[in-house]
Structure formats: structure tokens, C-alpha cells
Amino acid sequence: MQDQVDDEPMSREWNYHPDLPLSDPSVFKLPIDPMFLSRWFLRNWLMLSERVMMVGLAVLLWVFAYPSLDQATHFAVGWIAQVWLVNMAVMIAVAGGLHWYFYLRRGQGRKLKFDRRDMAKGNRLWSFADQVHDNMFWSLTSGVAQLTAFQVFTMWLMANGYIPTISVAEHPIWFFLGLLLLPIWSAFHFYWVHRLLHVPFLYKHVHSLHHRNVNVGPWSGFSMHPVEHFLYLTSLMIHWIVPTHPIHLYFHVIYLGPGAAMTHTGYEDLLIRDKRRLALGTFYHQLHHRYYECNYGNQEMPWDRWFGTFHDGSDEATLETRQRKKSMYQKKAG
Template sequence: MGSRKNKRSRGGAGQTFDPMSVRWLEKHDGTISKIWNKIPVSGGHVIATFVTFLVGISVSGDWLGIFVNVGKQFGYIDREKTFILHDSPRKWSQLTLEDLYLQDVGKFVLISCAVSYSVYYGMGGFLHWYYYVRQRDRAEEWKCQPKKWITPELERHEIILGSMTLFVNSTIGGVLACYVANGGYSCIYYNISDYGWIWFFLQIPVVYIYMDYTTYWIHRIYHWPFLYKHFHKLHHKYKQPTAFSVTAIHPVESTNVQLLVITPVFLFPVHWGPFYAIVAYVYYHGIIDHSGIAFKAQWWQPWQPDAIFHDNHHQYFHVNFGFNMEIWDRIHGTYRKKDRVYTEDIFYGQGKSLSEISKSELEADMEERKSENPLAYRNNKNENQLTKNEIQKLKKNKSRS
């Protein structure tokens, strides 16, 4: 991302440590920068990418599930423990944790939470410093909305909300990992020969498409007026999202998404390797898409939208509902269009025609479009930007009406 030099434009020696704010990092920018500047630029990019991956798998709480299945694959955890369907029903009062395949569940949850919070604050704080402190004075080079920043109050809000949701995610992840470790029912398998090489590779697009299409719809449903007002609106306080925004979501909605993602392991045979590779990929891009940074998909990811796609969703609210494939929005007509206006009051992803809006609405929309960074788009060109002739024609028509 260019020069290593950094000009701090905010912060100060008077700042105190506040775990629910990232501002305290700025106080230590000089010390961190001295250490960081000793690392080669290429090595720095690798570290930042790896840290993003760690944050991605930790915020879901599914990292422990990966460890459990690796243990089962290589014999560190007994694979002989299997689910047994009892012939006679038993009363809930008679069931033990062992009967429910949840023996030592407290330890699993504790470990899950401890590691997730450590990564969230530690690695998440590093990502914030790497871009939002170290490169703040060069925002036009890397930020999706370089002239706009969320307030310190909102930064603190997203970390408080994210911390609450992270506890729920980590608890669910710990319980599920414990359940699988103790031989609870699932369709996870470990020997490729059980279902053959064809299914081993075929399950990758099957699981991936299932995850992405179902999350597209659950996300879109949470944008319906009632659910948006009571649940999802919390997440849309952040018009300029950061990496911390990914968990800053209502715990009810987050639980819906997490359970939806894990569902395949209870529906059809999935090898743990491809399944958790997809889970890691999905959550990694969850961090990327909420980062506010102009990340672009690699050449080998023709299906993956750039980060600006979801940044547009936060900026314009009810549009671009997909995550790792934009095709669902194109099919269902919820993909952002140049000739439409999108605001928080216009629901269902269709927007409003430029010919239907008032002059003041047009001016507000023009300001929003100007705040987008063209460098965040393919070929460094924002195709949603209106030309001067188009703007003049629209304003002329508004003046006549």
C-alpha cells in the first residue's frame, strides 16, 4: 500500500486504554510503527492477510470445530464415539450431559470464548492500526469512502455490540464443537473413500452455493421493514463499515446466520476438510467486505464481488444483499443500478427511479456518489457515477416539474 511513512492526524498522549474503543491504539502508533517498519513490505502484506484470516474464523466461533475435526482426522480425538439412537424415550430430567453428547461443554465454551476474544481485540486491533491509523492520511489510496469516517462513538458502539454478539457466536461454536467431539449426530466423514473422489470435489460447489444463496435470502429478509427496524438496523448504523462491523449485528440475526451456515453437516455427507475450508473462506471475506477497504477479488475469483459491493450496501442500505456471489442480486433485481436511488427509507432492493425523486433527493444522492472511491472499482472507474450532462439534464427536468 505504498510508503511506510505515516502522519497521525488524530489521537494524543492523553488517551487512556479503553478495551471498547480502538482509539487507544493511536497513542502507541509510534512504537508499533518502529517495529513494523523493520518488516519487508511483501512480508507485511502476508502478515496482514493472515491476520484477516484469523479474525475471520474466530468471530464465527467455528475455529474450534476445525480443531476438533483435525483431531478426529489424525486420531487425537476418538472417532469411535458415534451417535446412538436410543430405543426408548427418556425424560429431559433424566438426561445427563453425556447423554446429550455435551460432556465437558463448559471447557469447550470457555476455550472458544477466550481465543475468539483474544483474536478479536488483538488481531482486530492490529488490522485497524494497519489501515485506519498507519495509512489514515492516504485514505484516497485504499478506503472505499475516503472522505467519510464513522465517529469515535460509533466505533465504540460497534465494538460493544460486536463483543456481545461474539459471546453468542463463540458459545454456539463451542457447544457444536463439543457435540461433534463427543460423537453427536452429524453427517461429517473423514475417509474420502467412503463417498469417493467425485463427491469429495462436487460437494465444494454444492455447499458453497447453498451457503451463499441461503445467506442472501436471510439477509434480504432481515431488510424487510419490520425485521429491519427491530433487528438489522443495528448493523446499519455504520455507513462506513470497519473490520469490527462484521460482528456488530443483533445476536438473534447472527445466530440465524451461524446456524444456517452449519446446517449442511446435519443434512448430507460432507467431508470436514472442504466444508471448513468453505466456512473459513466465507468468514474471511466477511471481514474483507466489512473492512471499508478497497479490496478487489483475485483473478481466480471470478464469482467474488469486490469489497465495494458490500460497502455500497452499507452506504445505500437496501441493495446488494449478496455476499460471496453477486449473481443472486442480478437474478432477483436487487443489484445496484446507475439510474436508481437507494436510501434507508426505500425498501426491497429495487430503489427509486431518478425521474421520480425531488431535486433535493437528487442533490443528496449526488453527494453520496461523489464520496465513493473510483479506485475501489474494477478498472478504477465507478460506473455508477453520473456524467455532467446527465446531471444537468436531470436538474433541468426537476426545475420544470
């Protein structure tokens, strides 16, 4: 990993990028490397990381903020509104906090920022002619509403015993394995839903709303067309099949909603005293927002490499991606 933390752009295309070509950090890469897996586990679960913070927040919300499952046996305005208010507050706190720090306060200037541009203003491409206001609108309306709807329905299923649940005391190993596996499941689900959204018809009428964000910021992560929100959030349906605990559900909700703000920050890491303290956005996904028909998944799952849609940041990969996009739309026209 490069340690460059100055304000000088690294290339004509990017203000900053990691070492290129991108390496393979997937936990599924072969041959299996026990040392690599140990470092991955240490970095993601035994140090301060996005995931550790999300699990901690899920526990706090379970204890102090979300209604208990005892209240969820019947649909009622009170507890449903409580879930919606908590989700709204968390989304505003996470996305709004990151936007304030990186783009209003400019807490680390352009250090580790991928794209040299600021958020767009005065462009009619965006609702309200403002990229941030447009992104906030879609995130806080359709986004929070549908996130809450999936969560409320799943809580109701859990409360009434319609789906299997577990307790930490009776299933401690599965409880902790569930936390490890949920991000991997989400990455698997995201890849295939994302490929579907890039079918030309769905891209034009649905996914293009999200892709207006070529230069991403925290509010762009959960800014989607309502149809895309629905498809994306079907990841939560895993709780209808696999036995889980409410903490798993709340972690998953945070991972998909506010977590998207973290991965779309537009910066690779949070710097404190010029040292990397928290991983945020990835250049892997930034390449997808720049070149579209590549890197549909994330780095944890090997699908892009296996199916020939991986962009490693090189000029050769950019040329291949542009050819793939041209071919896709030529087939449509034919």
C-alpha cells in the first residue's frame, strides 16, 4: 500500500490511486495462504475497522434504540416509526458526518482522494441542480423507507417465530460465524444484482440514477432508484432462511445502508496525524464508477476475476472495459 499523503495528484486521470495494477485481496484466492487469511482476519475483525464499528453500533442499537421483538409481534405505527427514525438518524449521522468532515471541513484536504473534482453544483443533471442534495433526497426517502420496510418485516417474522432465530448463549459459535459470513454473502448477492442492473434496459431506466455519481461522495452510496433499492435490499432476505440473531439483522441493515456511505466516501482511508487509521472507499469500486462495465462486485469475492470483468487500474484494462461496453450496446442495437 502506498503511503503518499500529500496533495499532489499522482496521474493525469486520478488525484490519488493505490499501487497499480491492483493486487488480489480476495479470501477465496488460490492457492490458500494461511498467513494471508490470518492478516485479513486481523485487519477486519481484531482491529478498528468498518466492520467492527458496524457490529458495535448494531449492538448499541439493539440494546438502546430499536424496539424489542416483544413489541414487533403485531404491526403498529409506534414501533415501526421508531425503527424508521433510528435508521434516518444513523444514515444522517454517518453520511452527513463523513460529508461534513471530508467535503465541508475538508479535514484531510485531497489526501488519499481518488477523484480531484468536488461534488457537482449548478448542473441540471441532478435534482435540485446539486449532486449532494440529489443524493440526500434518494438516500433519505426511498432508501431509508425501503431499508426500514425490509427490517420491520423481518423483525415481525422473527417475533412471531415464522423464521428461525438463535440466541448467543445457545449458539455462540454460529453467532460469531454469522457476523463473519454476512459481508461475504452481501458481496455475493451484490455482484449478481449489480450485473442484472447493468443489462442495458435496467441500466437506462434504473441504475443510471446511481451512476450519475462518477465522482462519488458519502451521500452517493445509498442514492439509488427505488427499483434498485428494492433489488439491493433483497440481500436481507437471507434472514428469512438462515437462523440469525437480531444483532445479525441490525448489522446487515447498517452494512447495506450507512455502510454504503463509508465505501463511497471518495477517499481510501481516514488519516489521523498523517497515518491511515480507518479504511473507507476502495479504488476497485471507484474504477467501476469511472468506467462502468467492470468491477461489479467487491474485492472480497473473486467473481470479477473469474468472469473477466476485473479492472486492475491499468490502461490495458481500461481499453478492454471500453470494448466490452461497446460490444454490450452493439448487441442491444442489433
